[in-house]
Amino acid sequence: MKVLITTIFDYPHEGGLSTHVTTLKKGLETSGHTVDVLSISNISTWKKKLLAQGPGFLMNKLKKGKGQLTNDKQRMKLLAELIKDHEHHYDIINSQDIFATLASLETNLPVVATIHGYYAYEAISRGAIETDSSEAKEIKDLERKAYTKAVANITVDQRIKDYVYETAQAEATVVRNFIDPEPFLKPGKEIRSKFGFPENAPMLFVPRRLTEKNGVIYPLIALKQIAEKHPDVILVYAGTGEQLPAIKKKTSEFNLEDHVYMLGSVAHSEMVELYKTSQIALIPSVHSHGVEEATSISALEAMGSGTPVIAGAVGGLKELIDHRTNGLLFADRDEKELTHHILYLLDNPLQAQDMANKAQQKIQQIHSHSAASEKFLDIYAKAIQKESTPSF
Known part of the structure; x- marks a missing residue:
């Protein structure tokens, strides 16, 4: 089978969607299929800046949020032109966002849409558009169109599946996120000296984009009390985002500059080693403007690396x-419970390792890219058959 994956976002980029695409591509290619990716990165830089960045920048001067929608629609048009030039090489398109779905629908190929989240609500959550604005309403309308026009929808968890049905009365199949377990099973390499971490300090690792829905401020709030009991502990962030100024400000207020490391964007190969060298991986996601975390790839990678996870x-x-079996969960925005869990794992390394071992086993058995690619291929085949069957 020849599969074209499409997205209006840059590829590769920092974040779970890009990792999902890379890992799915590898799983499908390992099974002998052909997979290519078309994204906004395939557009020339000058055209992207002129048509898909400049207009939105100017529109945002007039009204916040208008620029985001303008740029997304421009990206959709550019991607649609690109897809039309390449469609004859493929059997099916697997789009990765609503605008890529709408762009892909302009072809004669069946389109399977993978839905990673709540497009309108996530734009509101990160401050790109205003709640209850005309832009939010239009994006919701575009979501409905994308969900209903795709031949099949795939969501990465049950709640997003419910959201698709509530939004558009459209059906979807859940295929939970997945990873390639192999890199996480290899012996770890020394990486602490590269980033200047103390050699034996207990390391709390936050492998997250620095956005509100990812709850990245809460490990820092917990750190104040944890450092009193474990004065050599360090908190490491790998990611970028709009919460960076707030984290830096809070770090200064708490006088924790010697304990906090902000790495920014990190190559995936180094992320693998950071997971392995950390004592605890933190996925502190929260409810934010109607948005909830899906089956986080960061959580899957942490579990696959054999590192205890708190989420x-x-x-x-x-x-x-x-x-309490393969990880620990804390209630929404409850920094006291988060603090308690971190201290428990630091003070009980045998129990922590037992949870980590069980988590790693679960990832290998259920959340591997090989198992996921078989599910995708089944959905692709049914979509192709559905499109080729004449309707009367």
């Missing part, structure tokens, strides 16, 4: 982690 008890994380 916010929201969205797909509740489906992924069995509390």
